[in-house]
Amino acid sequence: MTPAARSAAALGAVMLASAAPAAAQEDDGLDIHPLLGVAGGVMYNVERNRNFESEQRDEAVTVAISRVGVTGTIGHGVSFKVEYERSLGNENGSGVWEGTAGWGALEQWVRYERAGFRADAGVVFDEATAVFGSAHAGGLFYRDRYTRNIGLWGGAFFGQGVIVKYAPAPGLTLGVSYAAANPLAHTNSFLIDGTSGGSTRFYAASLLNSSFGQPSAAVHFQTVMGSARYEAGGLTAQASGAWLEGDAKTNSDEDRLLTGWIARAGARYEVGRVRAFANATYMWNRAQDRALSSAYADYQNDVLFGGAGVDVAIARAFGAGAWWAGTQRQLDDAMDPRYREQWLNVGATYAPHRQFYVQLRVGYFRQDIDNTAASVGQQQELAGFATSTLQL
Numbered sequence: 386m387t388p389a390a391r392s393a394a395a396l397g398a399v400m401l402a403s404a405a406p407a408a409a410q411e412d413d414g415l416d417i418h419p420l421l422g423v424a425g426g427v428m429y430n431v432e433r434n435r436n437f438e439s440e441q442r443d444e445a446v447t448v449a450i451s452r453v454g455v456t457g458t459i460g461h462g463v464s465f466k467v468e469y470e471r472s473l474g475n476e477n478g479s480g481v482w483e484g485t486a487g488w489g490a491l492e493q494w495v496r497y498e499r500a501g502f503r504a505d506a507g508v509v510f511d512e513a514t515a516v517f518g519s520a521h522a523g524g525l526f527y528r529d530r531y532t533r534n535i536g537l538w539g540g541a542f543f544g545q546g547v548i549v550k551y552a553p554a555p556g557l558t559l560g561v562s563y564a565a566a567n568p569l570a571h572t573n574s575f576l577i578d579g580t581s582g583g584s585t586r587f588y589a590a591s592l593l594n595s596s597f598g599q600p601s602a603a604v605h606f607q608t609v610m611g612s613a614r615y616e617a618g619g620l621t622a623q624a625s626g627a628w629l630e631g632d633a634k635t636n637s638d639e640d641r642l643l644t645g646w647i648a649r650a651g652a653r654y655e656v657g658r659v660r661a662f663a664n665a666t667y668m669w670n671r672a673q674d675r676a677l678s679s680a681y682a683d684y685q686n687d688v689l690f691g692g693a694g695v696d697v698a699i700a701r702a703f704g705a706g707a708w709w710a711g712t713q714r715q716l717d718d719a720m721d722p723r724y725r726e727q728w729l730n731v732g733a734t735y736a737p738h739r740q741f742y743v744q745l746r747v748g749y750f751r752q753d754i755d756n757t758a759a760s761v762g763q764q765q766e767l768a769g770f771a772t773s774t775l776q777l
Contacts, residue, residue, distance in 0.1 A: 417457035419777065420468055424525050425449040426772030448473060448772075450525055452491065464496045473528045503550040511542040511562050513612035513623045517653045517662035519694050519708035521732035524744035524772035531748030531768065535710045535728055538690045540625070540649040540666040542610050556617045562610040605632045610647075619655035629670060645670025645686070658698040664710070666690040688714040705733040725753045732770075740777050746770040 428446045454468030472487040494507035516539035522532055546564030553559065610627035631643040649666040668688040692710030699705060708730045715723040732746030752764040 415457060415459055417455055420452065420454035420456055420466075421777040422450075422452035422526060422775065424451070424772055424774040426524070426770060428529070429769045431767045431769065448525065448529075450528060452526065454491070462498045464498070466492050466494055466496075468492050470526075470528075473525060501552045503548075503552075505548040505550075506546075508544060509542075509546055509548045509562070511548055511560055511610065511612055511625070513558065513560055513614035514540060514542040514610065514625045514649065515623075515651075516541055516664050516692070516710075517621075517651050517694075518692075519662075519706035519730060519732065520660075520696050521704060521706035521734045521744060522708050522730040522746055522748075524732070524734075524742075524746060524770060524774050526774075529748070529770075530766075531728055531730055531750055534726075535692065538666070538688070538712045538726075539664055539692070539710070540627070540647050540668065540690070542608070542612075542625070542627070546608075556615055558614045560612045560614075562612070563608070565607045566605070603635050605635050606630065619660075621653045622650075623652070624650045631670070641671070643671045660696045661694070663693040664691065686714065688712060702736050703734070704736075705731075707731045722754045727751045741773070741775050743773050744770070746772075 426448060428448050430444050430446065449471075450473040451471045452468060453471075454466065456464070456466040456468075458464045468491040470489050470491050472489055474487065490508055492508055492510055494505045494509050496503060496505045498504075516536045518527065518532065518535065525532075527533060527536065542562050542564070544564050545566045546562055548560055548562045550558055550560040607630040608627055610625055612623065612625035614621070614623040625647075626649075627647040629643075629645040629647065631645075645668065647666065647668045649664070651662070651664040653660065653662040655661075666688075668686075668690070670686050672686040690710070690712040692708070694706060694708035696706035697704060709728070711725070711727040713723065713725045727750070729749040730746060732744055734742050734744045736742035746769070748766075748768050748770065750764075750766040754762045754764075
């Protein structure tokens, strides 16, 4: 071996040795399990009045979505999860072109637990902020347009960040979460509303300017959320509150930070063959001027969200459920219209196997836009789904 090679080998050994600190205890072994989810079927659009003016023809669309990943433990108290999703696309087809696919990162975390405490870091999800929904509406993993936005407006915390949890008593879990990133990195981008450059909603501001297909880094959010969850018997109750801060122009210190807060609560109760659930969220934040100039008007944005539903286990392998959710939002600017949106899902599921089920569902969406002067427009969508789902 030449002197240069010996030097490089020695440097590599030092780098490798420095990469892993001395362990406090020996590993108890690696226990790893695969994660797999595959769903597909047919979506039939009965009515798609999406332009507020003209109706579109009915159309049938074949849809597909899949998830792959791993989860496991290493020794005592250390666990991890890495999961990816092949996107559902725009629901006008498979969302791919000649076999290509859009992939996204789901939960990607490492966790340490000890003495009632738990800490997660990575792409994390606070289960105490989950929006309770119908089990008979998730045939496409709640990623179609009749289910996904319910979770976004409902205030769920899912994204790049850290979570610390503590269980002070049986059934009770308290938590604190923090995330700070470009809004596309986590779902809370939906929760700071307003306008950005005309009629574009603020949460889409990072898409206005892109370089080589990448979203603009000139928008930045911070979220701090506290949560509590209690489980006993058939009851699950949870509440959370969050502080938000949005910066629409990180390349300038002259603009005003958009601050806000969220308060949300949810409950689910199961007795016999019936499971009922409800959610409520209130969001408030300061909003920016339409002109996106260096001066920001003192607008305030209010969003009220609510939803409820019920699932019934009709037979051993068959059940049905209904789920309604709605939101109302408006800036306190007299020129800004009021947005009212509603979603309704009614579905039935047959599960011949614990990891496999077939689902029929009807989804309905309606949006009304009006102001103090007159109605501006209305949008309605109605679709039927027939899907089969495998989830391990």
